[in-house]
Amino acid sequence: RPALRESLLSGMRSAIAAGQPATARAQAAGLLWELDPSPDEARAARLVVIDSYLAEQQGAAAFRAMLRFDQDYRPLDRAIAGHFVSSLLDLGLHREAVNWLAALDDAGALKLRLRLHAGLVKPDAAIARARARAGKGGGAEWWHVLADAAEKTGDGTLAVEAHERLINVGEVVPGLWDVYDREARAAANQYRLLTGDDAAWLEYARRPSVRAARSRALLAYLSRHAAGREIRLRAQMHHVSSLQQAGMDRAALHVYERYLKNG
Numbered sequence: 001r002p003a004l005r006e007s008l009l010s011g012m013r014s015a016i017a018a019g020q021p022a023t024a025r026a027q028a029a030g031l032l033w034e035l036d037p038s039p040d041e042a043r044a045a046r047l048v049v050i051d052s053y054l055a056e057q058q059g060a061a062a063f064r065a066m067l068r069f070d071q072d073y074r075p076l077d078r079a080i081a082g083h084f085v086s087s088l089l090d091l092g093l094h095r096e097a098v099n100w101l102a103a104l105d106d107a108g109a110l111k112l113r114l115r116l117h118a119g120l121v122k123p124d125a126a127i128a129r130a131r132a133r134a135g136k137g138g139g140a141e142w143w144h145v146l147a148d149a150a151e152k153t154g155d156g157t158l159a160v161e162a163h164e165r166l167i168n169v170g171e172v173v174p175g176l177w178d179v180y181d182r183e184a185r186a187a188a189n190q191y192r193l194l195t196g197d198d199a200a201w202l203e204y205a206r207r208p209s210v211r212a213a214r215s216r217a218l219l220a221y222l223s224r225h226a227a228g229r230e231i232r233l234r235a236q237m238h239h240v241s242s243l244q245q246a247g248m249d250r251a252a253l254h255v256y257e258r259y260l261k262n263g
Contacts, residue, residue, distance in 0.1 A: 005035050012048040021052035059091040109141035123149045140169045156183035160213040168251035184221035198226040216242050
């Protein structure tokens with residue numbers, strides 16, 4: 001039985017990684033109800049169940065399982081509390097995430113991100129602090145704060161930059177092309193660029209006075225939507241060059257890799 005329990009735990013984690021969360025839960029049920037697991041094994045299996053709900057975007061079920069886990073294993077260590085909070089925030093459940101606010105590192109990005117969503121800190125203050133830490137190599141978690149603040153304030157240029165930076169450090173960030181398109185249309189409306197006048201869009205994107213992230217949004221838009229092949233290719237070239245100049249070579253590769261996969 002000990003070997004079987006160990007095998008099932010490995011199988012659960014593999015099922016989650018393979019995108020089979022229901023299989024992981026079925027294996028967890030077998031372990032928890034039929035194989036008399038040790039306390040550590042039961043704890044690990046229950047965490048896998050929570051992750052299986054998260055993988056299916058079942059936020060309410062995941063939250064209920066988190067609450068039961070918290071009741072049984074209180075006080076939670078900071079790493080697990082952080083996992084709960086970040087997962088709930090990614091699902092848009094910031095009110096539920098507040099349950100573990102006190103367990104987070106006061107100086108950490110995750111607590112700042114949660115306080116931003118809870119209205120305990122103003123977006124401008126969160127942006128200033130996150131930019132300062134990100135500028136000092138603080139890590140991807142500070143760019144998550146900036147991405148959330150950009151969404152709250154409607155700052156499309158900041159949203160572009162934050163998404164690009166997250167992709168550059170290896171984060172899976174869906175929706176970057178949608179962010180590009182929204183910011184490009186906002187810029188076009190602001191500066192009265194006519195739909196279909198691709199040459200004017202390209203000329204504006206290449207102006208030195210245009211913020212780099214906004215320029216990349218326009219170039220990304222043209223690289224997909226320009227009517228002429230020549231302008232599409234020029235826009236792609238300038239877009240990649242701008243990412244490289246900003247130190248985001250990995251983002252340049254992954255942005256167009258995803259674009260090509262999506263047709």
